[in-house]
Structures are given as C-alpha cells and as structure tokens.
Amino acid sequence: MDVQPSLAPPPPPPPPLGGHGLHRFANPGRFLRLSGAVLPWLAGAGILLTALGLGWGLFGVPADYQQGDAVRILYVHVPAAQMALGGYLVLAFVSLASIIWRHPLADLAAAEIGPVGAAFTALCLGTGSIWGKPMWGTWWIWDARLTSVLILFFLYLGHVVLVRAFDDPTRGQRAGAILALIGVVNLPVIKFSVDWWNTLHQPAAITLSGAPAMHLSMLWPLLTASAGYACLFGAIVVARTRAAVLERRLQGLLLVRTEAAR
C-alpha cells in the first residue's frame, strides 16, 4: 500500500517546455496556470454582461413599432446565432491546429467546443422558431437561412459523436477535425444566404457598410448581450478544456499507480 508514485509526474507525450508560437500552450501545466488566471474574469464578465444585456433588452427597451414585445426574443436569438457561427469558426481553427501542427491541446479543446456550439445553435433555432410562429406565421420554413443553420447544428452533433466514436481517441480526433474543416463551407452560406437568395428570413440589420437598421436604444443592449454571450462561450469552453486536461492527468496518475501496485 505504500504507493508513493502519486507524486510522480504523469507519463505525458513529452511536450517541449519552451516551444514557440502556439506550442507554448502545448505544455498542460502552463495552460492550466494561464487559463486558471483568466477563467474567473471571463466567467464573471460573461455572466455580468449577459445578465445586463438580457435584462436591458427584456425589460428596458421600448417595444418595436410592428413586432411589439416579440422583438425582445432578438436579444436571446441573435447573440446565440453569432456564437453558433463564431464557435464553429473557433472549432475550425482548432481543428486546423490539430491537423497541421498536431497540437495536443487543440484536440482536447475541439472535443469540448462541439457540445457548447451545439447548445447555442439549438438555442438559436428554438428562439427563432418561437419568434417565427406569431411573426411570420410558421414555426419552420425550409428557406436557405434556416436550412443552412440546421445543417450547422447537425455538423456540431456529428462532430460531437465522431470525436468520441473510436476506441483510439487519436483516430476520432483526426476524423472530427476533418469533418469540422469540411463544414467550414457552410459558414459563408449561412452568412450570405439572406443576400444570395430570396429567403423568408430577413437580412442582417447590422452590417459593416451602412448604418444599423436598428434604433440605438435597441442596439446597445444587443451589443452588450453579444459581448456577454461571447465571454460566456469562452468561459464554458476554457472550463471544459481545463477539466479535460485534468482528467487526462488523473488518468495518467492512476495508470502509474496501478503499474506500481503490480
């Protein structure tokens, strides 16, 4: 029972301690230290800004001239849609890092982004549906925007399943990264579907060119909620990745212990 090796380091794939560029974060210890310092701030900002933006949008903003109070769903729906797309972009970047640089942390992060992105996409689809029934007159319509976002949702789900589908985790991670990169094709389709085709879904009110087609009293709470969602998304993903790193470390320790006990 006198097992001491719990103090022994886990058997990691030897990461270079120095490294350059992103590979500095390949050192799990460094990642845990850094993310541990950032996480409370990110989570705090996320909760605070989301609460502020949603509270402001749900209770403070004047009703819309034609939608009435139904306009308030916007404050839940639009930031969720932004994070559905933004989250996928991060997933694609992380997958690229995994495929080209074989970054060990990227594989762990990719597996953790999937479920979070899927949840935000589901929120976007659900709130959109609730808004669509009274406003458009239908829960769902197969127009280019709604269909492409549904495909995004399935891409997320496919990634979640694929990454965990193999006995050898590396094979799952590789397959998941390839799926994530192929799915990037869908992002510009979602973004520009409302401009390229006749859709029932309205085009973006906030564009890089031109004034926002939204009164400023309605715009500020939306931007606040967007920032809050982004911080929240980041905080959840960082927390999940930390948990994954720790879990791996624990598995390593347990392995050492059983080996030693033998």
Add this chain to the structure above:
Amino acid sequence: MTGKRRRIYLVLACAIGLGSASALTLMALSDNLVFFLSPSQLAEKAPQGGRAFRLGGLVESGSLYKQTIDGHPQAKFRVSDGAASIEVEYDGILPDLFREGQGAVALGSLRPDGKFRASEVLAKHDESYMPREVADALKKSGHWNPSAGPPPPAATWNTLPTKPGG
C-alpha cells in the same frame, strides 16, 4: 518539418478543391434554391398546370380587403414587386406582421383566371427595428408612410430621441 509542410499543402489543396466544388454547386443550384417567385418572374414564366409554388413581394398599398363570413376570415390583396403585381385570395388568419407595404410570401397556385389562390400566407420581416415613438415621429413628419413601403434609410432615424423632446 517536412511532415508539417506536407500537411499544410494537403489542407490547402483540399480547401481549394472543396471551395471551388461548393462554389460551383451553389452557382448551379442558385435557380433551384429560390424560395419564392416575384410577380415579374411569374409574368415571364409561370409554373404550369396548377403546380404549387411560393409567391413573394410587397403587399400593395390600399389593396388589402378583409372580411369574415360565418367566423371564417377571408382576405384579398395584391402582391407587387414594383414592376408587376398579381391578385391573391386567401382564407385564413393572416400573421401579425402582415400589413400593406410589408413583404409577404404566399404558398399556393395560379388559377385559370390568373389570380393566385393561397393556401398559406407568411409575413416577411424587413430588417428594421425601431420603437413606436420613432415610427410615429417619422409618420407625423411625413418622412415615411408605412403602407407605401419600407422605412427611409436607417441613418435618418436610428438616433432619433424616443421620447418627445427628450
């Protein structure tokens, strides 16, 4: 390092191949991905023989006529895209956003007399969001008549005060 370089080239080649393949597919599909036909597209080539399709455009100002017979709401209106317009008949409840000057999409088919018989009517939302006070101010000052079409350029109203004199 050669492995890494090879993977970068592989990813780049795949991206170019996949990108151009999907771009070509989307261009080829662009005709079939049309969610609705506009009245002038309809005038050019109408779907034949009572086939169901979607018609979209602005509800023409002053053309909406609603009545209720035995508790069944009925509506008649014209859908226009500026160049052409067509009369639509619909039995049922119109969605909240439906009004003159607003975009609408109707699912149905052409009747032999050239009218469009809708089985479902959806309202399209223009991408402008403004408080009631601002819309009222625009109407009062004569800058915008909601039944005539979409609001004026956003820069002219998105900073207007929401309270009179505020």
